[in-house]
Amino acid sequence: MEDSENTTKRLAPPASYKAGVIKLNLPKKPTSKSKQGSGQAQIRKAGSLWYAIYLPQLLRFNEPQQQEYLNKLAAVLENVSSTISFHPQALVCEIRSSLKYFDGIDAIHEKVDQPIKEALNQLSLPDYFFYAACPTITGSLLLARADINALIYRKENLRSVLGKLSTKVLQLDKEQNRRLYNMGVRHLRDIWRLPSVSLRKRFGSELVDLLKKALGEAPEPTRNYLPPPTFSTTYDLPYKVKSLDRLLPLADELISQLCEFLRNRDLSTSHLILSLYHEKHKWTDININLRQANRCHKSILMLLETHFTNLIIPAPIVAMKIIVKKFDDFMGLNEPLLAKDKPSLEQHTDSNLNQFIDLLKARLGAQFINSVQTVAEHIPEYATQLLAYDNINGVKQKPKSAPLMPRPFWLLNKPKQLVLRSGKLYNHKSITIISGPERIESRWWSDADVRRDYYIALEQNGSRLWIYRERNRRKNWYLQGYFS
Amino acid sequence: MKTYSENSTKTLFSKAHKDPCNHIEDIQERISDSPSIEQLINRNANVWRGCDMADQLAHAQSTGYPEFDNILPGKGWPQNGLVEIISSNWGMGELQLLIPLMRSIVQQSQWILGVSPPHLLYAPALIQAGINISQVLIVGLDTSCKDALWVIEKALQTQNCGLVLTWQNWLPNKVLRRLQLAAEAGNTLGVIFKHADNKNSPSRLRLQIRNSSPHNAVFNIVDITVIKARGNFQPLTTKLKIYQN
Numbered sequence: 107m108e109d110s111e112n113t114t115k116r117l118a119p120p121a122s123y124k125a126g127v128i129k130l131n132l133p134k135k136p137t138s139k140s141k142q143g144s145g146q147a148q149i150r151k152a153g154s155l156w157y158a159i160y161l162p163q164l165l166r167f168n169e170p171q172q173q174e175y176l177n178k179l180a181a182v183l184e185n186v187s188s189t190i191s192f193h194p195q196a197l198v199c200e201i202r203s204s205l206k207y208f209d210g211i212d213a214i215h216e217k218v219d220q221p222i223k224e225a226l227n228q229l230s231l232p233d234y235f236f237y238a239a240c241p242t243i244t245g246s247l248l249l250a251r252a253d254i255n256a257l258i259y260r261k262e263n264l265r266s267v268l269g270k271l272s273t274k275v276l277q278l279d280k281e282q283n284r285r286l287y288n289m290g291v292r293h294l295r296d297i298w299r300l301p302s303v304s305l306r307k308r309f310g311s312e313l314v315d316l317l318k319k320a321l322g323e324a325p326e327p328t329r330n331y332l333p334p335p336t337f338s339t340t341y342d343l344p345y346k347v348k349s350l351d352r353l354l355p356l357a358d359e360l361i362s363q364l365c366e367f368l369r370n371r372d373l374s375t376s377h378l379i380l381s382l383y384h385e386k387h388k389w390t391d392i393n394i395n396l397r398q399a400n401r402c403h404k405s406i407l408m409l410l411e412t413h414f415t416n417l418i419i420p421a422p423i424v425a426m427k428i429i430v431k432k433f434d435d436f437m438g439l440n441e442p443l444l445a446k447d448k449p450s451l452e453q454h455t456d457s458n459l460n461q462f463i464d465l466l467k468a469r470l471g472a473q474f475i476n477s478v479q480t481v482a483e484h485i486p487e488y489a490t491q492l493l494a495y496d497n498i499n500g501v502k503q504k505p506k507s508a509p510l511m512p513r514p515f516w517l518l519n520k521p522k523q524l525v526l527r528s529g530k531l532y533n534h535k536s537i538t539i540i541s542g543p544e545r546i547e548s549r550w551w552s553d554a555d556v557r558r559d560y561y562i563a564l565e566q567n568g569s570r571l572w573i574y575r576e577r578n579r580r581k582n583w584y585l586q587g588y589f590s
Numbered sequence: 591m592k593t594y595s596e597n598s599t600k601t602l603f604s605k606a607h608k609d610p611c612n613h614i615e616d617i618q619e620r621i622s623d624s625p626s627i628e629q630l631i632n633r634n635a636n637v638w639r640g641c642d643m644a645d646q647l648a649h650a651q652s653t654g655y656p657e658f659d660n661i662l663p664g665k666g667w668p669q670n671g672l673v674e675i676i677s678s679n680w681g682m683g684e685l686q687l688l689i690p691l692m693r694s695i696v697q698q699s700q701w702i703l704g705v706s707p708p709h710l711l712y713a714p715a716l717i718q719a720g721i722n723i724s725q726v727l728i729v730g731l732d733t734s735c736k737d738a739l740w741v742i743e744k745a746l747q748t749q750n751c752g753l754v755l756t757w758q759n760w761l762p763n764k765v766l767r768r769l770q771l772a773a774e775a776g777n778t779l780g781v782i783f784k785h786a787d788n789k790n791s792p793s794r795l796r797l798q799i800r801n802s803s804p805h806n807a808v809f810n811i812v813d814i815t816v817i818k819a820r821g822n823f824q825p826l827t828t829k830l831k832i833y834q835n
Contacts, residue, residue, distance in 0.1 A: 458750045459701060470737055474730030478723050480713040490713040492728060509714050515685045516709035540809045564809045568801040569681035588681030
């Protein structure tokens, strides 16, 4: 009798549950008496205890999204347990080992409850969850799904508690549910009464295995949570350094540490920050963004060196720190098996080019690296634009149709007015019209009404020009481009 | 062994000083034994003759203009190195000359980089010329000269820029030499557009574009002079029809 008291207690008792359950919000903690009793010894013997959190609000998301949310919540559970396993809409963590440290299940629950709710709020999800704890993963999961906030210490008591659960907690498909219902099965204990061989035949081995796992009769493989990698390393300089060149060997050292870290984990990085700390000044951050994730020591160092060339530091440097902001999977290059087979030139080219552009960006800034783009527009000055290369990255342009009439390679930023003297046009020298006109009219609906006649012309010094005459306003002649 | 060699050098010196006639005879003897100049040249890898260079460049990239190919050593653009194109002003067909080359470079999925062009490069014209504009990069119109040179050098050193175009009116020979070496290292062709010729330039190829007739320019036709090319002896000029219509 004493034994059952120690191991199985209940919280605010719902009528159907009797012995074998402890409500978690029990005001009275397990007393020193119970600790001295045989219950404590049995707890140790019983093996692990699993605490399950079930989040039905995740059901409406697709699987990758659920996984993402669970990953974030798992970080909270890390406070109380080192073993966290993922399940559909649920997280289960091992808490037996931390019971003593936190002084009981209530303390653990308290430690988890608020942070999980906060995390759910942050993810803008409804902040509630169901929980339960018992010696098997599947068992605690089923209990949590049934919204029974129960704690069961001993395996022997599992059968009686789980038996009372409705078959809905198994989350079977519709057809199987109907068949179970037609067989007169309403609770799990009804299933246990059926012979397992025929059950396996009718419902597949999954269901039988699930029930076995719930009772602790079958092993439960888990997929454990691995915290995301973090890398941050600091180097305190023994003396103040004024010259950035002197810093390079030290940066070299830090970067080798970083590359070693990445290599060991088969990762690469595409964004890292190097912070330089000064005395009595705010630190300087150098953002190193890589177009292509990389872990090549040489190229990262070269980028850093390029960043250093333009950097002005407010004060001598006393410490240096590298933090990796973004980890990526490492993508190796595929080498052809036979050396003289077609080399994967394009892949090489892409990676080389990305490194090259990273280098240019580090030195000049992203705004100076441009790509030419066309715009569907009749007026020449609007038909082309320079875009920062970063903005168009990844957007594959569909091939555009070219205009029918010849167009010049150079366009002046602003058309230059030509001089008309005694019936002849002059730029630097006299101009002869070769062909034309090509009429371009557009924007008549706005104030910037454009009506022009374009001509191809030749200046006496040999320049091939693209000139136009306004048809509205003052009918002036302008030079707009060079056929180069 | 050591003593023997010391002795022999002593006797040689004493002979030369004492009797000049003997010395000449000695030299004559040696000449008769020694290999011919041809052999000497062939033996030394660092000595080469300009006229042989043309053959080495036989696999060059055609310019797309047969008359122009004919006056270039190797019948086309060099594989790497610097090319200077000199025209008294912009708009004399200097880009038109490069269009077939640019087209083939884009087809080889290499990139074209333009460094500090004088005006806005007009995208519809590039499309008209059959050049995929997504493989054309332009670096800053207003970057400083120092940065521009840095970009040119880096671009020439990288192997995936097939062509580096730059508009630099005056570069000292020292800089040109450096760029030429960079282009050789990266196996890239760099083209410098300029207004004035720079004698003694270390570039691989120097071209000048002129009007076909000095007073009366013709729209379609220009004169192209190869001022210097490795493997050429004298300047060659041809008339080139650069625009089809």
